[in-house]
Amino acid sequence: MAKAMFGVIQDDLVALEKELLQAVISPIPLITEIGTHLVQSGGKRLRPALYFLAARSGPQFDRAYAMPLAIAIEVIHMASLVHDDVIDEAGTRRGTATANSKWGNQLAILSGDYLFAHAFSLVASNHYEEGIALRLSELVCGLSSGEIIQDASAYQAARSMPDYYRRIEQKTADFLALCCEMGALVSKADDRISKALYTYGHSIGMAFQITDDLLDVMAEAAKIGKPAGNDIRQGIVTLPVIRALDTSPDRAELMDIVTNPEMTDAMVARALAIVRASDGIVFAQAQADEFLQLAKRVLPAGLPTEAEQAFLAAADFIGRREF
Amino acid sequence: MAKAMFGVIQDDLVALEKELLQAVISPIPLITEIGTHLVQSGGKRLRPALYFLAARSGPQFDRAYAMPLAIAIEVIHMASLVHDDVIDEAGTRRGTATANSKWGNQLAILSGDYLFAHAFSLVASNHYEEGIALRLSELVCGLSSGEIIQDASAYQAARSMPDYYRRIEQKTADFLALCCEMGALVSKADDRISKALYTYGHSIGMAFQITDDLLDVMAEAAKIGKPAGNDIRQGIVTLPVIRALDTSPDRAELMDIVTNPEMTDAMVARALAIVRASDGIVFAQAQADEFLQLAKRVLPAGLPTEAEQAFLAAADFIGRREF
DSSP states (O other): OOHHHHHHHHHHHHHHHHHHHHHTOOSSHHHHHHHHHHHHTOOOOHHHHHHHHHHTTSSOOOHHHHHHHHHHHHHHHHHHHHHHHHHHTOSEETTEEOHHHHHHHHHHHHHHHHHHHHHHHHHHTTTOOTTHHHHHHHHHHHHHHHHHHHHHTTTSOOOOHHHHHHHHIIIIIHHHHHHHHHHHHHTTOOHHHHHHHHHHHHHHHHHHHHHHHHHHHHOOHHHHTSOTTHHHHTTOOOHHHHHHHHHOTTHHHHHHHHTOTTOOHHHHHHHHHHHHHSSHHHHHHHHHHHHHHHHHHHOOTTOOHHHHHHHHHHHHHHHHOOO | OOHHHHHHHHHHHHHHHHHHHHHTOOSSHHHHHHHHHHHHTOOOOHHHHHHHHHHTTSSOOOHHHHHHHHHHHHHHHHHHHHHHHHHHTOSEETTEEOHHHHHHHHHHHHHHHHHHHHHHHHHHTTTOOTTHHHHHHHHHHHHHHHHHHHHHTTTSOOOOHHHHHHHHIIIIIHHHHHHHHHHHHHTTOOHHHHHHHHHHHHHHHHHHHHHHHHHHHHOOHHHHTSOTTHHHHTTOOOHHHHHHHHHOTTHHHHHHHHTOTTOOHHHHHHHHHHHHHSSHHHHHHHHHHHHHHHHHHHOOTTOOHHHHHHHHHHHHHHHHOOO
16 A cells, blocks of 8 residues: 555554454364455455554554554455455455465355354454444444345346445445544544544545446556456446436447346456446546545544554555555 | 243233334334334244243242343343254245245345344343343354354264253353353342252253254154254254264165265265164153153242142153253
8 A cells, every 4th residue: 555654554554464364363274264365365454554553543542552453454355355255256365365266156255154143243352432332333233234235236227326325435435434433432532533434434535445446447457456347247237327328329239238137358348448438437537536535624623643644555556556 | 832831921021022013113114014023923932931931930920120121031032043044945844944944045134133132222222130141142153153063063963962062052042051050140049949940941942952853853844844864864962863973774875874074865864764764762751851850840849839740740841842
């Protein structure tokens, strides 16, 4: 992640990697093996990074106290990706074999269950502020609900903007918002700061997911570790596609493709071409930018300078990212 | 369940059914629909029943306070069955269509995730005794670990008795033990009582799972709502089979069948015939009886008479059950 963002929390993230590897050790060798593979497959660690940044904004940062919740956050994220990959029948993620492709769906489902429960046990055994366990369990309810809606409405091109925004909120923004808020809570930041950081996290979460969806339309397979047009292929319409369905001269053809569960690779390529030729990409970029500007504006006064700079850098980083 | 066991907690279980239907209501209609189907598909409600029985053994029973944890217990059980059915590709359970057969694997996986998380949110929002959330999350880790071991060792006829006992402990006995202990905790029973009830629950849990495994070898499809020999077909060796692999004159043939992932229906029928002709069934019944006797012996002195009678009846019920 961007150097400017790393600075303040670099040591925290180094410690996190070690602790993550510890956290997946189980008396059952197969669980250790799967967990280690998942940790070593990498990831941006965006959620614990935001959590640590927020934690360093409060008056009482204590890494040893904050760490188990950081682990729980990343383990919940890992568990939900493991189940997503089963559901999407994904063979690779970030260029590495998925758990389902290495160990089969059955073990991947059970490993995801194990990781979710393990995350909750980390929270329960560390005496955090009241409400944290509740917020985290409600978050997982929201993550599953969002996926259920997405799965149930696949190939229906439910193309209202509010539906889209609600979907990416449940998928990403609520999670990033909660990471920022929980960081503030564990370091005893005051209410004004924790609420503002929640809004900050929500805004960059919206921008992050719009950017993610844009990359799926724009990027080369090599850069994002999966084929472009993956969302379209799965019947999921994202912001640039929704916009193109409104404004493109070829919108009827685009609609036929994205609502066809039997679409071929050639049809996916054609859909991508239609979206790229439309104003969908510029429109989605503008929306992401607006969320990033909002994120910067809501940053509360009185943050430690280093933390404030890092929050600003994180927003810039998300605007520029290409992976 | 047996009338004698029902008496004390009949009203609790009637209230439970209503609350379970409430608990699966979500703003997302599809989640409500799947959850309602799962609740209405029934089940013995053995776990909440034991929990309520134990709760009525302490000095401070309060149904309104105890109820959300009872719901969480049954919802965790439901969630684990939903994922088990995906993993086993089961079409029916208790004679009713499974979630995966009605809505597909993807929605079944996500519904299970939602239900697990919802159970934890019920616990987190109701201010239970310290340690309850931790014990429950560790329980779910244990449930998943047990399934992972079972899945990874399928068709290997890992036939040591200790392995089998450890497996059914993680699958069933730990859960029933925890239900009894948590019931004692929420009604402020003293430490001696909660520990004894934990052991009681563990013992009847072992007996319950041995009986369940026996039924798979003995029963007709109609009675248990799934075909006999299901475990053998999935490469899982249970106590009567393990015994037959030691003592049957046809043990070599039995071993060939149970370690063959490609076994035919005729081979399953032959394996069942070998086990039924061996002393495996009598042996397993004797083991189950021993656990039930142990359960009765460890019941603590000083329980309310009605509760004590119900605990004894529950043990007898498990010894006699045919479904």
